[in-house]
Amino acid sequence: MTAVLVAEDVRRTYGETVALDGVSLSVDAGEVLALVGPNGAGKTTLVRALTGTTDAEGSVRVFGADPRAVDRERIGLLPQEFDPPERLTARELLAYYRGLYDGGRDVAAVLADVGMADDADTWYENLSGGQRRRVCVGTALVNDPDLLFLDEPTTGIDPAGRRALWDLLDGLAAGGTTIVLTTHYMEEAHRLADRVGLLADGSLVALDDPGAL
Ligand code: ADP
Secondary structure (H helix, E strand, O other), X not given: OOEEEEEEEEEEEEOOEEEEEEEEEEEXXXXXXXXXXXXXXXXXXXXXXXXXXXXXXEEEEEXXXXXXXXXXXXXXXXXXXXXXXXXXXXXXXXXXXXXXXXXXXXXXXXXXXXXXOOOOOOEHHHOOHHHHHHHHHHHOOOOOOOEEEEEOOOOOOOHHXXXXXXXXXXXXXXXXXXXXXXXXXXXXXXXHOOEEEEEEOOEEEEEEOOXXX
């Protein structure tokens, strides 16, 4: 297996707060890693450190390079807090984000994948919370990334929508996409992940297959 992501002794503090206290992990090509842990454990900070969207001490290599130097066509990122322009339809939003890349996927296909084909022409502001989150997941898929980071992708999505998203992520993983996601739902981690990383107080206290955890 080839590691597509290697993090060594990653540390991040905010003032007195130690958000990440020396996290090391690696993720192989095609693997699905779920990060779980209580609020404040450091999940979001770790995703940000791994994607180069926050400064951190230690070493992070994505496809063998600094994450900020990696061709952005290769990485998809759904941040936990993501507020796209509200006066655009789901279709327009995905087309907008798709336009930021040279290559990428057909917008209609992504809308179908995230279960938004029927509401594609509704303004974002008029969508339900779960529908909004599905559109947001879609924005992370438009560039057909090799490595996908999803910070709480299914929070606020109803059970049926969640299961549909799980099927979608399964399909992506089966197609070779490497996925790192955070979740509050152990069931989700169990269902999706090849390995689960348990964070507590900024430390990775366990990293194992879901059955073992
Ligand atoms: P999780 O995603 O597991 O809930 P976070 O990574 O968001 O955890 O937060 C880890 C710790 O770092 C928390 O104590 C949080 O308050 C703190 N933290 C995160 N981001 C910031 C920030 N931008 N400024 C100050 N403190 C932060």
